[in-house]
Amino acid sequence: MTADVWLPIPPDEIEGLPEGPGYRYWNGGEDFPADPADCAFYVVPYMKPSPLCVRPMPEMSHVQVVQTLSAGIDHVQPGLRHLRPGVRLCNARGVHEASTGELTLALILASLRGIPDFVRAQDRGEWLGGFRPALADKNVLIVGYGSIGEAIEDRLVPFEVARVARIARSERTTARGPVHPLTELASLLPEADIVILSTPLTETTRGLAGADFLSRMKDGALLVNVARGPVVDTKALLAEVETGRITAALDVTDPEPLPREHRLWRAPGVLISPHVGGPTSAFLPRARRLLVDQLNRYVNREPLRNVILTTGASTG
Numbered sequence: 326m327t328a329d330v331w332l333p334i335p336p337d338e339i340e341g342l343p344e345g346p347g348y349r350y351w352n353g354g355e356d357f358p359a360d361p362a363d364c365a366f367y368v369v370p371y372m373k374p375s376p377l378c379v380r381p382m383p384e385m386s387h388v389q390v391v392q393t394l395s396a397g398i399d400h401v402q403p404g405l406r407h408l409r410p411g412v413r414l415c416n417a418r419g420v421h422e423a424s425t426g427e428l429t430l431a432l433i434l435a436s437l438r439g440i441p442d443f444v445r446a447q448d449r450g451e452w453l454g455g456f457r458p459a460l461a462d463k464n465v466l467i468v469g470y471g472s473i474g475e476a477i478e479d480r481l482v483p484f485e486v487a488r489v490a491r492i493a494r495s496e497r498t499t500a501r502g503p504v505h506p507l508t509e510l511a512s513l514l515p516e517a518d519i520v521i522l523s524t525p526l527t528e529t530t531r532g533l534a535g536a537d538f539l540s541r542m543k544d545g546a547l548l549v550n551v552a553r554g555p556v557v558d559t560k561a562l563l564a565e566v567e568t569g570r571i572t573a574a575l576d577v578t579d580p581e582p583l584p585r586e587h588r589l590w591r592a593p594g595v596l597i598s599p600h601v602g603g604p605t606s607a608f609l610p611r612a613r614r615l616l617v618d619q620l621n622r623y624v625n626r627e628p629l630r631n632v633i634l635t636t637g638a639s640t641g
Contacts, residue, residue, distance in 0.1 A: 329363045330620065331381075333370040333394065334612065341617040343624040353377045366390045366623055368616060369401055372604060379404030388412055390629065392619060394612050395603065396421050396473060397553060398633055399526040410637025415619065418631045420611040422476035425523070425602040429477045429551050430484075432574035433460060433519060436547055436596050461485040466517035468492045468533070469524025469552060470504050477521060477551075490517065494529070514541040519549065526553035536561040539571065547572050551602050554579035559589065566592045576602050 328346045332339070336348035346366065349358035353370040361384035369378045371394040382391075382404035391408070392415045393401060405414065435441065437458045446453035463486050467474045470491040478489050478501060489501070490513050496506040505513060507529070514520065520542060524530045534548065535558040542548065542565075550557050554577040565571050572594035580587075581600060589595055615630075622629050 328365055329359055330366040330368070331358065331364050332368050332616070334609070334616070339613050339616060343621045345624050346620070357381060361385045362387060364388050366392065366620065368392045369394065371395065371612070375400040375403060383407040390415065390623060392616070393417055394420065397525055399553065405636055408636045412636040413629060413632050414634050414636070415629055415631040416633050417612065417615060418472050420608065420615055421603045422472050423611070424605040424607045425473050425551055426476035426480045428576060428598065428602045429521060429523070429549060430480045432549055432551070432576065432596060432598065433547065436572060436574045441596055462487045463518040464488045464490070464516055465519045465521065466490045466492065466513055467521045467523060468510065469522060471523070471525075473551070474523045477523060510538070511541060514538065515543055517542070517546060519547045522548070522550045522552040522556050524552050524556060526555060531555050532558050534558060534562070536564070539565045542571050544570055547574065549574045551576045553577050554581045563588055563592060566595050569593055576600055
């Protein structure tokens with residue numbers, strides 16, 4: 326039985342790893358740390374391009390687990406076709422909720438209260454007053470109500486929002502209220518002052534926020550994307566924000582990174598952060614805890630957490 330574990334964090338920086346496996350450090354360097362065929366548990370480098378992440382996968386003939394350190398798995402899906410049946414793909418549920426929830430609130434508050442305008446005014450030495458909208462009393466719609474969506478709502482509650490509506494792939498009930506199915510999106514969009522996208526990127530959600538979606542948003546509404554760039558149709562978004570009808574706060578864009586001359590940079594009412602929802606000081610402690618837990622489960626043949634799919638059964 327092959328027993329190598331490839332880690333993008335040096336193993337001597339992770340306290341509590343189980344004995345037994347051979348730990349190999351690889352964070353996307355040109356040279357592999359060992360023969361990929363001997364890797365049984367592959368932890369994908371974090372915040373690296375998809376081609377780099379999948380590069381060793383065709384040679385991982387004995388891999389049993391592929392573990393991402395991101396909530397999304399779209400960047401490793403191209404490599405799944407190279408893997409034998411039965412490989413479990415796990416995501417990093419529990420790692421990014423705090424950071425992404427924080428950034429979502431920061432983007433909302435900065436957009437509503439005009440923080441970018443204040444920063445520019447400070448550069449000019451100008452005292453820029455004025456009346457700004459508050460988050461209090463707003464209707465919020467969260468599209469993609471998984472663990473990150475829940476974390477966002479946790480952070481919205483103290484701000485006295487009027488209502489939070491929730492949408493996920495399928496209908497369910499939570500302690501905070503109902504989660505509506507995606508089929509009810511069109512009826513909920515016109516009621517929302519703030520629409521937050523926190524859905525995974527799938528064939529269903531690619532281009533979800535297109536011309537029809539955006540046209541249903543009320544005048545003056547704010548679109549916040551902390552999901553993936555292609556969930557939003559960039560051309561359709563530009564058509565709306567350039568008229569000033571809606572505004573947007575985007576941690577992710579399509580394309581990404583956003584080219585220097587792209588119109589989104591200069592579009593009115595658009596705030597852009599460079600895909601920084603996850604990489605904060607909160608990441609490493611939570612990533613280490615996840616890896617220690619998963620690897621102890623793996624070594625002890627216990628059920629793994631966060632299994633998204635198993636190759637041969639489904640590829641998402």
